[in-house]
Ligand code: FES
């Protein structure tokens with residue numbers, strides 16, 4: 518058993534990371550590592566923050582807090598999506614407290630300096646005649662909107678590979694027309710666990726069979742298996758999967774939807790993955806046994822049997838795009854052992870609750886799955902807090918967990934120049 522001092526030598530821990538194993542405890546428990554995560558990961562990479570659907574009108578905003586940072590992501594009067602630091606240029610007061618809302622202008626509650634939605638300062642009382650308002654606009658962060666998904670980077674020079682990633686993702690996302698989608702529901706839960714445990718848990722489905730009885734009815738229980746690995750017990754499932762996969766391939770070919778999968782989880786600064794899985798049962802969506810949950814299909818999608826387009830981005834998001842709705846997930850760290858997970862369900866703008874979809878049915882599977890995952894990662898945090906915790910080996914079907922941790926370590930090495 519290894520016990521770590523309260524202030525670990527972080528550089529040594531980063532350099533000494535054992536490939537294929539979970540991280541040593543301080544990565545999940547230590548305040549200094551958490552501060553490093555904010556500075557080296559969250560302040561330097563592209564973060565998924567919101568969807569255009571959440572800020573459809575000029576003045577609509579969402580605030581995003583990461584460590585000591587706070588950013589107002591809003592649509593300005595010219596409909597451009599911007600990210601403005603939530604810090605008044607007079608004496609630094611926080612401008613906006615609400616997690617979301619709508620403004621005409623941004624007015625500081627302290628001395629009422631007033632900014633347009635593009636961040637320019639238009640009112641500052643009792644300044645001398647020589648005062649130059651144009652020099653005191655709100656500081657901006659970088660924004661990249663990818664087919665309705667809004668990414669923000671707090672770094673002065675963001676990773677430039679976002680353009681490569683956007684070029685890959687846009688053809689997959691465009692048919693879902695997310696920019697004009699409607700938010701059917703949003704939930705934010707706090708998980709009592711380090712953000713990396715939340716992400717690691719998302720990056721594998723080895724636990725799904727046992728932990729997620731609702732979700733697993735839509736998924737084939739074949740995660741991580743190649744055809745050669747299929748046991749006799751799984752053979753009937755694999756045959757069912759093969760038929761569904763052929764159906765999905767035909768549906769994609771019929772609308773010239775991209776067929777390729779992409780896996781660049783730890784080979785670039787903006788690590789990502791695109792996979793497109795057929796669904797089990799009715800093969801349509803996250804209803805009971807894979808049934809459709811919204812009568813109006815997304816964007817220009819013409820068949821409900823369109824599988825699950827699953828997209829993962831490092832460090833803080835994952836997405837499920839189905840024929841009839843989309844579910845998007847944003848993870849933000851609150852502290853070494855606290856993490857906010859925001860889930861947003863999107864539907865076609867014309868879909869009417871109670872007519873085209875029932876909200877409980879639309880959201881039921883992922884509300885249950887989120888609660889189950891929260892219990893799993895909370896129990897894991899309790900475990901890694903225990904001095905008896907030692908690193909354990911990832912399994913053959915946890916390669917995306919390894920890729921996430923490897924990406925994290927590589928990015929810290931880059932940040933620390935080690
Ligand atoms: S701190 Fe904002 S107006 Fe004074």
Ligand SMILES: [Fe+2]
Nearest residue numbers: 718725729890
């Ligand atoms: Fe899970």
